[in-house]
Amino acid sequence: MTRRHYLAAGLMAADQFVQAQEPARKIGIIGLGARSRAHLAALARMPEARITALCDVDSSRIGKAASDYDLSAVSYTDYRELIRDQSVATVVIAAPNYLHHEMAIAALRAGKNVVLEKPMGINYEQAVGILREARRSGRTIAVAMQRRYTRQDREMLQAVESGLAGPIKLIQCTEMRGDWNAASWQYTDPVSGARTNWRFLKRTAGSTELEFSIHSFAHISMLVKSPLARVFASGGTVFYKDRDTRDLSNVLVDFENGARLNYAFSCFAPGGGNTFSILCEKGILRREAGKLLFSPHRGKSEPVPVAAAPSEDRAELLFYRDFFRDAAAGKPSMLGPEFAIEPAKIAFAAEISIAGNRVVTARDFPPA
Numbered sequence: 001m002t003r004r005h006y007l008a009a010g011l012m013a014a015d016q017f018v019q020a021q022e023p024a025r026k027i028g029i030i031g032l033g034a035r036s037r038a039h040l041a042a043l044a045r046m047p048e049a050r051i052t053a054l055c056d057v058d059s060s061r062i063g064k065a066a067s068d069y070d071l072s073a074v075s076y077t078d079y080r081e082l083i084r085d086q087s088v089a090t091v092v093i094a095a096p097n098y099l100h101h102e103m104a105i106a107a108l109r110a111g112k113n114v115v116l117e118k119p120m121g122i123n124y125e126q127a128v129g130i131l132r133e134a135r136r137s138g139r140t141i142a143v144a145m146q147r148r149y150t151r152q153d154r155e156m157l158q159a160v161e162s163g164l165a166g167p168i169k170l171i172q173c174t175e176m177r178g179d180w181n182a183a184s185w186q187y188t189d190p191v192s193g194a195r196t197n198w199r200f201l202k203r204t205a206g207s208t209e210l211e212f213s214i215h216s217f218a219h220i221s222m223l224v225k226s227p228l229a230r231v232f233a234s235g236g237t238v239f240y241k242d243r244d245t246r247d248l249s250n251v252l253v254d255f256e257n258g259a260r261l262n263y264a265f266s267c268f269a270p271g272g273g274n275t276f277s278i279l280c281e282k283g284i285l286r287r288e289a290g291k292l293l294f295s296p297h298r299g300k301s302e303p304v305p306v307a308a309a310p311s312e313d314r315a316e317l318l319f320y321r322d323f324f325r326d327a328a329a330g331k332p333s334m335l336g337p338e339f340a341i342e343p344a345k346i347a348f349a350a351e352i353s354i355a356g357n358r359v360v361t362a363r364d365f366p367p368a
Helices: 003-024 036-044 059-068 079-084 097-109 124-137 151-162 208-224 312-329 337-356
Strands: 026-030 050-055 074-076 090-093 113-117 141-144 168-176 186-188 195-197 228-236 248-255 260-266 273-280 283-288 291-296
Touching: 026 036, 026 079, 036 059, 036 312, 050 059, 050 079, 059 074, 074 079, 079 097, 090 097, 097 113, 097 124, 113 312, 124 337, 141 312, 141 337, 151 208, 151 273, 151 283, 151 291, 168 208, 208 248, 208 260, 208 337, 228 337, 248 337
Parallel strands: 026 050, 026 090, 050 074, 090 113, 113 141, 168 260
Antiparallel strands: 168 273, 186 195, 228 248, 248 260, 273 283, 283 291
């Protein structure tokens, strides 16, 4: 084979790689509320990404998104029409939680790749349904747990995986915050006509743990690398009077590998702040004043040497780069349903435990 033939073959291979990636980057977005802005901003920084369709039940939101991001995209108010659109190869679902299951299943059955805002569903059966459909379809689906790409989470993961502190014994995580965004979409009850912030209702959000805590549960699942064994939780709506999702909870988890989690949450504690520490066999990993520290059982606390990590404002961008790479190769995403169902189980278990005042075990979650 001559040098010219080698060059021609190389150019052809490069062209085929670009063509393989191109279809996945024709994107339709369903749901144009506040959360969609992070997706739109990340995709706007990727010249190769093409947003070809937008969908929301509120047409004014479609117009605003198109104007803000200078998009020439087809508009839909029915998500089924966007999924049928042949110009869309990847569907981004940023709708309220109760719609995730039906939208994701429809998109996968239509042969689309999917980026799905967490959670996978508002109960375990819905999450399993998405997992099974993803396996059947062979399409790439990623659940948007993009915190994995933040500097803080990457540094902690690197420190644990380095073996510096030894095996995890206990993770202590506390998240104290203010209330939900008052401008969130209002769900209209089909019987009473009452309009309520969708995050206030179990029928639309699932639970507070599914809507908020699941980000920390995902980080913890990556650190522990073990399925849950037992969960006991307590909590309720003890401060606010206008909702049925919890404003306070405490979740205790035993994992199969012996690690444990003590998690506490409140959304009536503005300024309360977050704490995160890991008690390991050799000492404690914790963050203080923005630095990751290791405190051995005997000795002085020292900063943990970590590799350079991306800044937090690039998390969604890095998430999409990995997603498009996996979709082009026809590979599962590392944030796909096989992973995402584990942190979801913690949230589902907390709901079951509080409702039934009982310990939840792995037997409550039949294998998918």
